[in-house]
Amino acid sequence: MSMYTISPAPHIKSKDSTNRIMWFVVAAILPTAIAGVWIFGPHAAWLILASVAAAVLTEAALGRLMKKPVTVTDGSAVITGLLLACNLPAGAPVWIAVLGSFFAIAIVKCAFGGLGKNIFNPALAGRAFLMLSWPAHMTTWQNPRFWPDVVSSATPLAKNAVEIMGPGSKPSLWDMFIGNRGGCIGEVCVIAILVGAGFLLYKGYIKWYTPIVYILTVGILSRLAGGSFIFSILAGGLMFGAFFMATDMVTTPLTPGGQALFGLGCGIITFAIRKWGGYPEGVSYSILIMNAATPMIDRLTKRRVFGKKKR
Amino acid sequence: MLKSFFGGVHPPGFKTSTKNKNIRPAALPKKIILPLSQHTGSSAEPVVSPGDYVEAGAVIAKATGFISSNIHSSVSGKVLAIEPAAHPVLGKCRAIIIEPELQQKRLDSIKDCADSGFDPGKLNPADILDAVSSAGIVGMGGAAFPAHVKLSPPKNKKIDTLIINAAECEPYLTCDHRLLLERPIDIINGIKILANVLGVKKCIVGIEDNKCDSAEVIRNASILKSDIKVVPLHTKYPQGSEKQLIDAMLDKEVPSGGLPFDAGVVVHNVATALAIYEAVALNKPLYERVVTVSGDCIKDPANLLVKIGTPASELAAECGGFIKKPKKIIFGGPMMGVAQPSEDAPVIKGTSGILFLSKDIAGEYNEGVCIRCGACVRACPMYLEPTTIYYAAKKARFDIVNDLCALDCIECGACSFDCPARLELSGIIKYAKAMIKK
Numbered sequence: 145m146s147m148y149t150i151s152p153a154p155h156i157k158s159k160d161s162t163n164r165i166m167w168f169v170v171a172a173i174l175p176t177a178i179a180g181v182w183i184f185g186p187h188a189a190w191l192i193l194a195s196v197a198a199a200v201l202t203e204a205a206l207g208r209l210m211k212k213p214v215t216v217t218d219g220s221a222v223i224t225g226l227l228l229a230c231n232l233p234a235g236a237p238v239w240i241a242v243l244g245s246f247f248a249i250a251i252v253k254c255a256f257g258g259l260g261k262n263i264f265n266p267a268l269a270g271r272a273f274l275m276l277s278w279p280a281h282m283t284t285w286q287n288p289r290f291w292p293d294v295v296s297s298a299t300p301l302a303k304n305a306v307e308i309m310g311p312g313s314k315p316s317l318w319d320m321f322i323g324n325r326g327g328c329i330g331e332v333c334v335i336a337i338l339v340g341a342g343f344l345l346y347k348g349y350i351k352w353y354t355p356i357v358y359i360l361t362v363g364i365l366s367r368l369a370g371g372s373f374i375f376s377i378l379a380g381g382l383m384f385g386a387f388f389m390a391t392d393m394v395t396t397p398l399t400p401g402g403q404a405l406f407g408l409g410c411g412i413i414t415f416a417i418r419k420w421g422g423y424p425e426g427v428s429y430s431i432l433i434m435n436a437a438t439p440m441i442d443r444l445t446k447r448r449v450f451g452k453k454k455r
Numbered sequence: 456m457l458k459s460f461f462g463g464v465h466p467p468g469f470k471t472s473t474k475n476k477n478i479r480p481a482a483l484p485k486k487i488i489l490p491l492s493q494h495t496g497s498s499a500e501p502v503v504s505p506g507d508y509v510e511a512g513a514v515i516a517k518a519t520g521f522i523s524s525n526i527h528s529s530v531s532g533k534v535l536a537i538e539p540a541a542h543p544v545l546g547k548c549r550a551i552i553i554e555p556e557l558q559q560k561r562l563d564s565i566k567d568c569a570d571s572g573f574d575p576g577k578l579n580p581a582d583i584l585d586a587v588s589s590a591g592i593v594g595m596g597g598a599a600f601p602a603h604v605k606l607s608p609p610k611n612k613k614i615d616t617l618i619i620n621a622a623e624c625e626p627y628l629t630c631d632h633r634l635l636l637e638r639p640i641d642i643i644n645g646i647k648i649l650a651n652v653l654g655v656k657k658c659i660v661g662i663e664d665n666k667c668d669s670a671e672v673i674r675n676a677s678i679l680k681s682d683i684k685v686v687p688l689h690t691k692y693p694q695g696s697e698k699q700l701i702d703a704m705l706d707k708e709v710p711s712g713g714l715p716f717d718a719g720v721v722v723h724n725v726a727t728a729l730a731i732y733e734a735v736a737l738n739k740p741l742y743e744r745v746v747t748v749s750g751d752c753i754k755d756p757a758n759l760l761v762k763i764g765t766p767a768s769e770l771a772a773e774c775g776g777f778i779k780k781p782k783k784i785i786f787g788g789p790m791m792g793v794a795q796p797s798e799d800a801p802v803i804k805g806t807s808g809i810l811f812l813s814k815d816i817a818g819e820y821n822e823g824v825c826i827r828c829g830a831c832v833r834a835c836p837m838y839l840e841p842t843t844i845y846y847a848a849k850k851a852r853f854d855i856v857n858d859l860c861a862l863d864c865i866e867c868g869a870c871s872f873d874c875p876a877r878l879e880l881s882g883i884i885k886y887a888k889a890m891i892k893k
Contacts, residue, residue, distance in 0.1 A: 147797065149783050152882025154790040154868035155810075155817045156466055156626065160830075162823050162875045218823075260824040260876075351829075393828040398840060400833070449860045450698065450837040451711035 162259075165349050166219030172340035172349075173226045173388060179336035180329035184234030185289040188329045191241045192229040198245035199225030206254045220259050224248050227267035227388060230330020231381070231428065232274075235286040240278060244270040264435045265395045268428045285326040320378040330388075331381035341387035353400050354407040355386040361411020369419060382414065385427035395435040402438075402445035409434045409441075457664055459689035460699040462836040464869045466692055466790065468665060469626040469816075472756040473749050478633050480760040481773050483555050487530050487764035488540045488801040489515065490548040494593040495600045496522030501551055507534045511561035512740050515551050518588070524601045524804075525591035529742035529762035530555035541766075541799035543786035543806060550801075553764070569736035575647035583652045583735055590734035591804075592741050596620060596631075596695065596724035597787055599805030602731065605721060606652050612716045614653050618704060619646055619660040621669070621725045622688055622695030625788025628808045630745040631725045633758045635662070635669035638729055639676035645732030646683055653721055658683045660725075661704050663690040692790060693867040697722045699836050711863050726807070746802055748774045750811035752781040761802050767809050768798035781811040782819075789817070790868045823876035831870035831880055837863050841870035841880040848887035856887045864888060 181189045203221040207214045216222075228244050248270030256262045275282045315325045323333025330337075344350040359377050366376035377383070390396065390410050397406050410430045417426025434441075492498040499516035509515055509528040516526040532555040542548035588603035608614050619642075623631045635642065650658050662670040664687045674685045686704055688694050698709045700722060707718045715722050723731075726744060733739040742763050749756035754775030761770065767784060771777065785792040786806055802809070831841035839860060847855040861884055870880040 148781065148795060149817070149819065150794045150796055151783075151819075152871075152879055152885065153792055153794075153866075154466075154872045154881070155783055155785055155792065155794065155812060156789045156872065157818065157820060157877060158464070158466070158873050158875075160873075160875045161820075161877065162826055165826075165828070165875050220826075258824075260826045393826050396827075398827060398829045398832050398842070400829075403829075446840070447832075447838040449711060449839060449863050450702075451708045451713065451863065452860070 163218050166223060168347060168349055169344065170219055170222050170226065172344045173223070173230065173330075175336040175339045176330045176333060176384065176388075177226060177230060179323055179333035180230065180234065183288045183323050183332060184286055184329060188234045190238055191232055191234070191236060191329065192226065194238045195229035195232070195241040195245045196222055196225030198242040199228070199249050202246050202249040203254065206250060210254075212258070215259060218259065221249060224253065224266045224270075227330075228270045230384060230388075231267060231271040231328050233282065233285050233327075234329050235284055236281050240274055240281050244274045247273045260394055262394055263438075264432055265389055265392050268389055268432050271428055272432060287326050288324055288332075290324070317374055317378060320375075328381060331384040334378055334383050337383045337387055344387070344391075350387070350391040351400065351403060353403040354390050354396060354410075357404045357407030358386040358390055358410045358414075359383070361408055362414050365411065365415040366418075369415075376418075380418070380425040381427040385431055386410075389428075390431050390434075395438060397438050397441045397445060399442070399445050399447055401447070402441045405441050405445060406434050406438065409437060457687055457689040458661070458703040459691060460694070460703045460836055462834055462838065462869070463691040463693060463699070464834045464873050465690075466626050466872060468690075469749070469789075470629050470632075470665070473627075473629045473747055473758055474632055476633070476756070476758055478630075478637055478745050478758045478760050481762070481765060481770060483530065483559065484762065484765040484769045485555075486535075486766065487528075487532075487553040487555060487762060488550045488766060489526055489528070489553065489764040490540065490542045490545075490550040490801070490803060491516050491526065492542070492545065492548050493526065493599060493763075493803040493805065494524040495598060496520065496524070498549070499523060499526045501537050503534050503551065505534050505536050508532070509534060509553065511559060512565050512742060513562060514740075518591075522601055522604055524593050525589060525740070526551070527591055527740040527742045528553060529764050531560040532556045541797065541801070543795060543800040543803060544793055565739045566737045569644075573644075573736055575644050575735075576651055578648065578651055578735065580652045580654070583648055586735045586738075587731055590730070590740040592727065592730050592734055593804045594724055595726035595730060595744060595805060595807065597791065597805050597807060599803070602723070602727055605723065606649070608653070608716045608721065613719055614655055614716065614721055615719045616657045616659065616705060616721075617646070617650055617653055617655050618700060618720055618722045619658065619725060619728055620695055620697070620700055620722050621660055621662045621666075622700060623666070624663060624690070624692045624695040625790050625792075625808070627749045627810055628747045628788050630747045630758055630807055632666050632669050634725055634729055634745060635666070636672055639672045641732050642725060642729050643673070643676050643683060644736065645728035645730075648731055648735050649721075649723060649728060655721075656682060659704055660685045661688050661694075661700055662686070663688045663694055665690040692869060692872075693836060693865070696836065696865055696867055698865065711860070741804055744802070744804065744806070746770070746806055747808040749808065750781070750785075750813075751816050752777045752779045752811040752813050754778045763804060764801045766799055766801050767795065770802070770809055771798060771811060777811065779813045782814040783810075783812045783817040785810040785812065785817075790872065791866065820877035822878050825876055825878060828875060830873040830875060834869040834873045836867065836869060837865055839864060841884060842878070844887065845878055845880050845883050848883050848890075853887060853890045857891050861887050862891060
C-alpha cells in the first residue's frame with residue numbers, strides 16, 4: 145500500500161461545491177421570502193415553513209425508502225420548498241403548500257432520479273399541479289396587510305387581463321417595485337428579488353444571459369404591442385421567475401448561448417400567454433415549456449470546438 | 456490590453472513562498488536514477504554498463520531515432536546498475552543508476568562562459584540543430600518533446616513566429632520566473648539562437664501579468680539588441696498551454712489535430728531556451744535543471760538547481776523536510792502534475808516542480824452528480840462539453856465520446872477544478888481518449 149494518495153489531476157479544486165452553491169441560493173431567496181412575510185403577514189411564514197419542511201422530509205423519506213444516500217443536506221430540497229412557497233398566494237391553506245412540495249420532490253424530482261436528473265423545475269411543476277387541482281385556492285389573492293381592504297383582490301395582471309400591458313392601471317410602479325401589491329408571496333417585492341439576484345450574479349452562481357434576455361424580451365414585446373415596458377417587467381412573477389427559476393441549473397441549457405436562447409423562448413411564451421392566453425400570468429408555464437425544450441436547445445447550441453471549422 | 460484566451464479558471468497562485476527565492480544548487484545526492492525514457496518518443500539505448508566510470512556530461516544512452524533523445528550523466532561516478540526503477544510519469548522504467556563520487560568531475564569540453572565574440576545570429580543553423588540534438592534537449596515545460604524535432608518544421612510549413620512560453624500558469628511553480636530574473640541575457644541569447652535556426656524575425660515572450668518584474672527584466676535586457684517583444688498575458692489557467700498561448704498572443708487557432716507548425720508558429724519554454732543557449736554556447740548537455748520544490752508540507756520551499764536523476768526524497772530533505780504529513784506528492788504543478796506512490800521517483804528533464812501537499816490543499820472528494828451548472832463548459836479552453844463527455848464515457852459509449860471531440864481535449868484539468876460536484880471530468884476524459892485510440 146502506498147503512503148500517499150494517487151488520483152488523477154488536478155490535485156486542487158475550487159471552493160465552490162454543490163452544497164455551497166445551493167446554500168448560497170437559499171440565502172439569496174431569503175430576502176424575498178422575508179419581504180413576503182413582512183408584506184402579507186404571519187400566515188405567509190407558516191406556508192414557507194410548511195413547504196420547506198415537507199420538501200425536506202419527502203426527500204429524506206424517499207431517500208431512505210429507495211436505499212439511496214440521504215442527500216437533504218445539499219440544500220436543494222430547501223430551495224424547492226422555498227421556491228414553491230414563494231409561488232403561492234399568501235392566503236392559501238397550509239396543506240396546499242405541503243401537497244405541492246410533496247409532489248415537487250416525490251414526482252418531479254425523485255421519480256426522475258433525484259438531484260441533477262429532473263427535467264422540469266420541481267417547484268414550478270408543483271405549482272402547476274396545484275393550479276390544475278385547486279384553482280380556486282391558487283388564484284385567491286390577498287392584499288398586503290397594510291391595506292384597509294384586506295379582502296381578496298386580484299393580481300395587477302388579472303385586473304385587466306385583456307389590456308394588461310396598458311399603463312395607468314393600479315397600483316403605481318413604485319408600489320410594484322417595493323411590493324405594495326397583491327400576488328404570490330415571493331413575486332411582489334421586486335427590490336428584495338434584485339438584492340438576492342445581485343448577490344448570485346456577483347458570486348457567479350447565476351449568469352445574466354437567461355434572466356436579462358428573458359426580461360428584455362417580455363418588456364420589448366409588450367412595448368411593441370402597445371403596452372408599458374416597465375409595467376410589464378415589474379408585473380406578475382417575471383422578476384422572480386427570471387432570476388430564481390429560469391436560472392435553475394439542472395433544468396436549463398448548458399452553454400451561454402443556449403441559456404440566452406432559453407431566456408428568449410421564456411420571454412416570447414410569457415408574453416403570448418399574458419396577451420392571448422386564458423391565464424393571467426405566463427411565467428411559470430413558459431419556464432416549464434422551455435424546460436422541456438432544454439435538451440433540444442443543448443443540441444442546437446453546441447459550440448464550435450477550438451481549432452475546428454464552424455459546423 | 457492584456458492578451459488572453461476564452462474559457463479557463465483562476466486557481467489560487469500559491470507562488471509567494473518561492474517567487475522571491477534565488478535559485479540555489481541542491482546538494483549532491485547519494486544516488487542518481489536516470490530513466491531511459493524522459494521524453495516523448497522512443498527510449499534511449501544505454502551505451503555504458505554496470506561498473507563503468509562516467510564523467511558529468513558524458514553520454515550514457517543514445518537516441519534511437521529522430522523522435523528520441525540522448526541522455527547524459529548528471530554526475531561523475533560509477534554506474535551501479537541498469538534496471539527498472541521508479542519513474543515520475545510512467546510508474547516504472549528502465550534506468551541507469553549511478554553512484555556519485557565525492558570529487559565531482561565534468562567533461563572538459565563544457566565551458567563556463569561563452570567565447571568572446573559569440574554571436575547567436577552568425578551561427579550555422581545545421582550546427583545549432585546538431586548541438587541541440589546531441590545535448591539531449593527536450594521541452595522543459597512538462598511535455599518533454601525533443602527540441603530538435605520542434606526546430607525542424609516540415610518544408611511545406613512556413614514558420615513566421617517564435618513564441619517563448621513564460622506564462623507559468625500552474626500554481627506553485629516559480630522556476631521559469633526565477634530564470635527570467637536571474638539569467639535574462641542567457642535566455643535572450645537562447646531566443647536568438649532559436650530565431651536563427653527557424654529563420655524567423657518575430658520573437659515574442661508571453662508572461663502572465665502576475666510576474667511583471669520578470670517581464671521588465673527581459674524587456675530591459677533585450678532592448679536595442681533585437682526584435683524580441685514581451686507581451687503581458689492575463690493571469691489565467693491554462694494560459695501556458697501551447698494552443699491557448701498562440702490564440703492569446705497571435706489570435707490564431709491551431710487547427711484540430713494539428714501542431715503549432717500549422718499556424719506558422721514554434722513555441723518553446725523559457726527553460727528550454729536557456730538549455731539551448733547552454734548547449735550551443737557552452738557545449739553543455741541537459742543534465743541539470745531548475746525545479747521548484749514547494750507545497751504546504753515543506754519547511755523551506757525553494758527553487759533548486761537539481762542534477763537530473765535526483766530522487767524526490769533527497770529534495771524534500773534539502774528543503775528542511777516536512778512540517779506536516781504529506782497526503783500527495785506531485786511531480787509538476789497541481790493542475791496537471793502526476794501524483795506519486797512514493798518519494799523514490801527522480802527529477803527528469805521535464806520536471807518543473809515537486810510538490811508535497813497536505814490534505815488541507817489536496818483534499819479528497821467524493822464524486823457527486825452533475826447539476827448541469829455549466830462551470831466545466833465555461834472553463835473548457837477547447838470549447839468542449841466535459842460533463843456530456845464524462846457521462847458518455849461512464850456508459851462506455853466511446854463512439855459518442857469521439858463525436859463530442861474528446862480527442863481535442865488538452866487534459867488541462869480546468870473542468871475538474873471548477874466542478875462543484877467534484878466529478879473527475881478530466882481524469883475520465885483522459886481515460887476515454889485512450890479507449891478511442893485503442
